[in-house]
Amino acid sequence: MSVDLGMPVTAPRGVGHLRGEESFPVAARRALADPQLRRNIGKATGTIRDKRLRVVGEVPDWEQLRTAGKAVKADVLARLPELLEQLEQAFTAAGGQVHWARDANDANRIVTELVQATGADEVVKVKSMATQEIGLNEALEAAGIAAWETDLAELIVQLGHDRPSHILVPAIHRNRAEIREIFLREMGAVGRAPDPDLTDEPARLANAARLHLREKFLAARVAVSGANFAVAETGTLSVVESEGNGRMCLTLPQTLITVMGVEKLVPTWRDLEVFLQLLPRSSTGERMNPYTSMWTGVTPGDGPQEVHLVLLDNGRTAALADEIGREALQCIKCSACMNVCPVYERTGGHAYGSVYPGPIGAVLSPYLTGVQDNASLPYASSLCGACLEACPVKIDLPSMLVELRHRHVEADRDEHALPTAERVAMAAASWVMADPARYAAAQRGSRVGRLLARRGRIGRLPWPLSGWTSARDAPAPPAETFRAFWARTRGPGS
């Protein structure tokens, strides 16, 4: 059986942020050596993890909610074309305008032109993964338009000339001392500067951001947002956030442009009930989300008078066409999987290269770009399964990671006639283990390893096992395998 990889329609390398410049192990090695980063992320994920467990434990029908959430999302994906058309009709009827973007380049061009048409040279932004994915800020900047991030953590990332390292808590890799330094160093150049005697007290930092952002909110004529949900039935868009900064952007400016991945639909208003329970408890460990904004087209005289919706594909229909890959599109971007992931907890998000880190990122990014463009990500997991346990829509991330490894190996097989050392080793191991006589012979051969051993342990092995012995002893092969012991004491076979 050959595996049809399809070729996702995704903007190429260099546009947007779905691909890293280094492989995961290389980037991870650097992150692991940074004690400050390790401490910041370990502490933050530990806190969110405990909080999530507590509030999830309070809900007696949590498992049923997860099942319902998964069922709604599976239904959406099964009827996506029909529901998207329904959404377009409802949104248009309510006074909005819908735009379809095949990839990141398309979406960036559409948003840039919409902003240019208003004559504005700056926009305020609601925290949004879709616009991070397509690299919208860079595209706007190239067109001479300043994009101000207004989510506190995104502001920290933007001022620090940094990249988000978590989908919900983008500045999770920063502590408050670092944030103070960034504010003092950078804020003044792009707006209202903080008090020079700013301390790293959270309330003082928040206040500095509040004063800085207030000027942006009041001046902006255009806002750009993402969306957590779109209701096909009513044409309603929704943003779920906890600061109120998003709501400022969604209500004050004249023009509102929303960029949303095509998978973020729910069929009916009632379906929101499930997700507005699942999302806050899974993401921030809150019982109820603080600021849930919903808007349906234009309300004359109230809020933005011009509303746009840019529906983004950028690899999503390719994932949808894939029987296994489509499950990744059920994700509601809660980030529970990264908070419980032992790999993410130690490497942080930047090591993944893509804006989508952690287990869901290691699955979603390769499905959006094609696995060969993110080939190291599916291996960035010990397959411990903590992600599946935490996922509010029960995405089987470990199985999907295994599947992507399979796709990668098969794609390599098709592309390179000359096998890698790994492929040779795996083929050899398969050949040996498919036959008990060959297997027993190989076991006898492995006893050569005893020569390397001192006091029953081996301290150093050659490549590719050297990664093991860099930090662990290896066991010396025993004098007698179990098979040999059994044959000696009980006769051959049984």
Next chain:
Amino acid sequence: MRIALFATCLADTLFPDVAKATVTLLERLGHEVAFPAGQTCCGQMHVNTGYQREAAPLVERYVEVFAPYDAVVAPSGSCTGCVRHQHAQVAQRYGPPGLAEQARAVAARTYELSELLVDVLGVEDVGAAYPHRVTYHPTCHSLRLLEVGDRPLRLLRHVKGLELVELPDAEQCCGFGGTFALKNADTSTAMLADKMRHVLSTRAEVCTAGDASCLMHLGGGLSRLRTGVRTVHLAEILASTQEQR
């Protein structure tokens, strides 16, 4: 009950005492244990590294060898997990017609050791004695793929003389993950370091688990740092008795 032992390639080759202990234990409980000599490996390493095509002959072998038995026991949560959750899919893709069906049937009769003892044989007190301070690490695949829950702990609590101490953050992965430990050796080491820190904090003499692979990882780290803490498979503890001391 006639039970077939699937020793697993790792225990067979590197940790024969684990397989011996499994036999000793089951025979002491009055069961007949067979070791079908045609067995080799479940193919988990191949599947989890992406080589499903290469895993197919191993699935076929496993099914052929173990199909005649009423129950198969493996002293490993992750090998049992592979048999139960991955064999049918690999067979469907790369095996001969009908293999997936057979694989599902054999998988349904394949048990991890603590499952076999508690669920099939209905025993929690296996008559073992092990006078040591022990902490238990629930391996990820026994915990989350097989959901063995507290079965291993129930078995350990009945062991005479054994002082069981709780492992902090027990459910965190030790960082092994098969070829993950080689492909992402640095991340794996960081996870191992935290797991060792927790093991050492219990002041246990012995760390036990239901998987020789995770114990090889954890034990390799504990040995490298000369911590003096041993790793011992659950089967070995359950097999040991007063008389042996």
